[in-house]
Amino acid sequence: MAEDVVDLCAALLRFDTTNHGRGESAGEREAAEFVAAHLDAVGVPATVLEPAPRRGNVLARVPGTEPDLPALLVQAHLDVVPADAAEWSVPPFAGVEHDGYLWGRGAVDMKDMIAMVLAVLGGWSREGRRPRRDIVLAFVADEEDRGEFGAHWLVDHHADFFAGCTTAIGESGGFSYPVGGHRVYPVGTAERGTSHLRLTATGRAGHGSRRNDDNAVAKLLAALARVAAIEHPVRLTPTVRAFVERVGAALDVPVDLADVDATIARFGPAARLVENTVRNSVTPTVLRAGYKVNVIPGSATADLDVRTLPGTVDDLLASIDAALGPDVRREFLADEPPVQAPIDSPWFDAMAAALRAEDPGAVVVPYCLGGGTDAKAFTRLGIDCYGFAPLSLPPGYDYRAMPHGVDERVPVEGLRFGTRVLDRFLSS
Known part of the structure; x- marks a missing residue:
């Protein structure tokens, strides 16, 4: 079983989980089963739920050493938008590593985050470590459409699983953005x-x-x-x-x-x-x-x-x-409705500290997303949702052109950086 974050991400990219919208999808089942098997192998029992055939969601809970603390939800989506292979330099579902990047549909939106979380849990398993608080995992279907087979369905039908969660992290935040000789890291707070x-x-x-x-x-x-x-x-x-x-x-x-x-x-x-x-x-x-x-x-x-x-x-x-x-x-x-989480909070401070530990020059700022994510579903449970899927990005790399774009790719060293940052944040 893959342990390195790059191998994990490449394996996830090879599952075609294309979501065409309107309920038409290749399905997330095989990717969900892969994730669940990996979680089981590192001692985290996982459940796969399908509200419709092949629309797989993975739920799991990592027990903390201080279970009375509020739990943290880590949420990410397994589905991806369509990719026209004729427009790409490489096959979009080949999971190819080339020129320091891992190429494929979903490389930054957002199978990279899932791979980083799996890599962190693998490291904890090998080293016998546990987080302070319970970590609840939700790797879901259908984010790229309406969430009716994913996050919104889980909130409607399995809300009890998220009991005790007060805060969540998910996509669209924590990546480096070069500005005037500085590295700005926007963390999604709205x-x-x-x-x-x-x-x-x-x-x-x-x-x-x-x-x-x-x-x-x-x-x-x-x-x-x-x-x-x-x-x-x-x-x-x-x-x-x-x-x-x-x-x-x-x-x-x-x-x-x-x-x-x-x-x-x-x-x-x-x-x-x-x-x-x-x-x-x-x-x-x-x-x-x-x-x-x-x-x-x-x-x-x-x-x-x-x-x-x-x-x-x-x-x-x-x-x-x-x-x-x-x-x-x-x-x-x-x-x-719009989503807003506290800016001046221990959670935001902890994300900033984890980033600065790996990049002392990081300028960490709150950030409002122009679009939307599954945070809109989990906010309905009273959970404060943050965009925090950390990556370190090289000069000249246009991160904002990657999601839903042609030749989507993620830097290999950025994945390793993000894994270290997530390890620090989730551990503490």
Whole structure:
């Protein structure tokens, strides 16, 4: 059985766990069984649960030496987004090591994290070590779609398994990001909410050659134009404010919270980490109307990808409703609220300390994710969720282009660094 983190990650990458969405998936079963077998082999009994055929989830608990302490949840997902082999330099499910990188779909999103956790547990088993507190493990299906076969299903049907967990770590945080000669490590302490909306306009169907002042398509397009014209004000959440202030201090850049856009513009590459999280956003993504060019349809629909910051949801929806007017109705396709965990907490301090122990120059800052993760499911149980899947990344490596991108890969030395950081954090 593989013990080295690189071998573990390569083995995981060779399982095709492609999630096509809409319930269509290659399935996580074989990857889940591999993970469960590895856990069993290092003395951590694991359970595989399938809410639907082949949609495997792995649950396990590592007993701590002080079981009265609150437990920590470590959560990661087994599924990956599709990869077109014709676009890749290497086969996306070959788990190839080349030029100091391990290549494959899921290399950073997020089979690397699973491999690092397994490597840490393997080391503990060989050395006879245990963590202070119970570590609860959830390696889940379906994160790349709606979580109905993964995290959300587990929260709905197996909440008792997470009893005692007050804090969780998961994806999207703890990676190094070069900025102005510094290595910034953003730790996820918040996520924007995800509200997918469908707009529907109705009108009078008829022949395309005839005058029609009750045209559903025209109504919808006018409403979309008004929605797109909404000016979203800067809303500084505690996480984003702390990010701006701490990055500004590290870079010796003047911070003007009255003009956040100008401040962020002076951050160089670090601007990409924050520019999408100082405001809400409303993005039209899908249009549907009509079936024949000379027929005016009786209805037209549009889908909106709406991302919301903590404390802003009601105001944003009110502004959308005002823009839509009386002729267009809206409904939720998905509605997941924003996530926020404490910044000034022993947990954040422990993550920062583990990073600095391996990289004394690390500038550790809180970070708000523009998108979403399974943290939105586990937050429903009252668990504070952090993005902490540590990696050390070499110069010129564009981490943000890797998830869901072509030629996804993770640096081998970055994996080893992340394993050491996780060992320090989980042990203490």
